[in-house]
Amino acid sequence: MKDAKFAITDIETTGSGIKGNKITEICVMVVQNGEIINEYSSLVNPSQSIPLYIESLTGINDDMVSNAPQFSEIADKIEEITRDCIFVAHNVSFDYNILRAEFTNIGRDFKRKRICTVRLTKKLIPGLFSYSLGNICTSINIPHYDRHRAGGDCEATVTLFQRCVSLDPEYEVINEFLNRKTGASFLPPNFKNSDFEKLPTETGVYFFKDKDGIPLYIGKAKNIKNRIKSHFQERSNRKYKLMQEVHSIDYELTGNEFLALLRESDLILKYYPKYNKAQKKYAKPYTLTSYHNQKGIEVFALHKNKISPVSWMKFYTRDEAVSFMEKVCEKFELCPKYAGLQRGVTSCDHYKIKSCSGVCRAEIEVEEYNDRVAQAIDFINQYENSCLLMEKGRTRDEKSFIYLQKGRYAGYGFIGNSEDFSHPEDFRNYLIPQKNSSYTDRLVSRYLNTKKNLIRQPLENTESIVETEAGSWFG
Known part of the structure; x- marks a missing residue:
């Protein structure tokens, strides 16, 4: 390791991100046994305008790079000078990934082992107020000229790296950082x-x-x-x-x-975290309603915008609504034509449901069919009851529950596997109340409509426990 070569690198770019960012200047200084044995620096024509704020920061403008080589013209030199070297930079993920992207853009690959001097300094010189290159140099008296120019920043990084090596003469920390299994190669600069x-x-x-x-x-x-x-x-x-x-x-x-x-x-x-996209505002849900037609048949219908005096259930996509109503039709032998699944037909001819009791063909009395609808509505109403959804806990010795108050998410909690609720209100001793939102409404609706093998165990006071099978479900 003591004979290893380190290609200490700094680049200036057209922006602060990674994707679409182009190099405007690069400097590489190769260090071996504490000495600079090779170096290369050049302005680079990014083939795009340099933003004013970048020009103000670095002093590099469009005129300065107009006659400079494009990256494709210096790629061979960068490849050659860094070959057989460990790639070193201050906040290495930025410089390394920008450089890799430039190589990718010209159809070439670039892979090097790498070390970040931010992380190296944090390990070997802990307790500094800031680990930006400028502040480190000020704190430990490293000369730093031409800040925000590739040559000046690279020279300061070389001195910083040499200082770190003097504190790690056996290269124990450097070897640790080179071991990808530790994760040090991909962790952000401020995270241990x-x-x-x-x-x-x-x-x-x-x-x-x-x-x-x-x-x-x-x-x-x-x-x-x-x-x-x-x-x-x-x-x-x-x-x-x-x-x-x-x-x-x-x-x-x-x-x-x-x-x-x-x-x-x-x-x-x-x-409201800074980097979370705001939770989507979903469109109005589909509402399941019912009414009596001219023949006296109670008909289910799905509406998105219409106001109805009767509302049995809400769905957040039409696919969810259709899937649920297909199950209801099969369970209670209802007619797809009168369940909102088929329109414009004289009698049902559904591709999937073959269990229609025949009301569309006048094979059973309207009263008998409406009794089936009433049973279906009782079944549907179970989804709007208050209940507990029992799920896996954080350990083998516990289980979790999600509390739905009149079908709406209202909190959660954890109990031991051996504990049981002898009275419906016992769960409140473990409940962590939460506020409901349109987003959690959607999560609960999808969960109830897609989870298989739900077992409902009625309890007194209209409470119920819903046991779910173990399995994987994710939105």
Whole structure:
């Protein structure tokens, strides 16, 4: 390792993100055994205008790069000077990924082992107020000339790297960072590898937080650690900006995916994190209604905008509504023509439902058919009752419940597997109340309409327990 070559690099670009960002200047200094053995620097024509704010920051303008080589013209030189080197930069994910993107754009690949001097300095020189290159140089007395120019920043990074090597003479920390299994190669600059290794692999919600502990982003995951790793490895401008602000990660285990979805919604509405897209405002739901036609037959209908004196149930997509009504038709031998599933036919001829009792062909009396409809409405009303949805808990020794108050999400809780509710109100001792929203309405509706093998156990006072089979369900 002591004879290893390190290609310490700095680039200036047309912007602050990764995608669509083009190099305007590059400097590479190759260090071996503490000495600079090779170097290369050049302005680069990005083939696009340099924004005014970037020009103000770096001093590089369109005129300066108009006669400079394009990246394709210097790619061979960059490939050659960094060959057999470990790629080093201050906030290496930025420089490395911009450079890789430039190579990709000309149909070439670029892969190097890499080290970030932000993370290296945090490990070897802890406790500094800031780990930006300028502030580090000021704090530990490193000369830093021509700031925000590739040559000046690269020279300062070389001195910083040499200082770090003097504090790690056996290259123990550097070797640790080069080991991809530790995760150090993909973690954001302000996040500790030790904290990443402590993340759980269970189901729940997670919080990316800024330096003041304020949530920047909240998400859900079946495997929290793997999902967070995928965030770190994603290459988009938005994700890059988020990762630069992340200083800590918190999480909350839920034990199952449905509760993770609900908790994600709860927490986004509570904190309104900067990087979460606002929860979508869904269009008006489809409303299941019924009325008596001229023959006296009680007919189901689905309306989206019409006002009806009778409303049995709401659906957030027509597919959900159709799927549910097909099940109702089969269960109670109703006619698809009179269940909102077929229009413009004299008698039903549904592709799937063959169990029609024959009311459309006058094979049974209207009163008998309406009795079937009444039974179906009683069944439908169960979905609007208050109930508990029992799901997997966070450990093998517990289970979770989601409380629906008159069909609307109202909270959740956890109980031991051996505990049982002898009285319907006992669950309130464990309940963590939550506010309902149109988004959680949709989650609950989809859950109830897509979950198979729901078993309803009636309890007194119209309460019921809904046991669900173990399995995977995610929106």
